[in-house]
Amino acid sequence: MQAVLGGVDAFPRAHLVVGIVGPVGRRYDRTLAPLFEQLIEAQGARGTYDVGEIQDGDHLALHCAFQLKTDADRFAAALQATTVGRYPGFASQREFLVNPIVLKAISSVLQERAR
Secondary structure (H helix, E strand, C coil), X not given: CCECCCCHHHCCCCEEEEEEEEXXXXXXXXXXXXXXXXXXXXXCCCCCEEEEEEEECCEEEEEEEECCHHHHHHHHXXXXXXXXXXXXXXXXXXXXXXCHHHHHHHHXXXXXXXX
């Protein structure tokens, strides 16, 4: 399935997985969202999803909204996301910290799948 156009608001009762990137104002690597999308595709997402850049308090975050819980569960497990309850209106919510170890793991999985 492809990402849906219209932003994460297209799924008001979606399953949310949030990658906390870092403080607002920090240089943001624009390859992160496409990298997350590549991982979602590599995992064989069956439903629609969207990845959007959001200012989350004083931090920048990538919100990944999934139509299907199974797709969100697979993505969250791969990134060791933990359950949170601070994003009202979503059916499930998890988050993880985007750091060099996570990015290396994503890149390794994608390289392995490309072989």
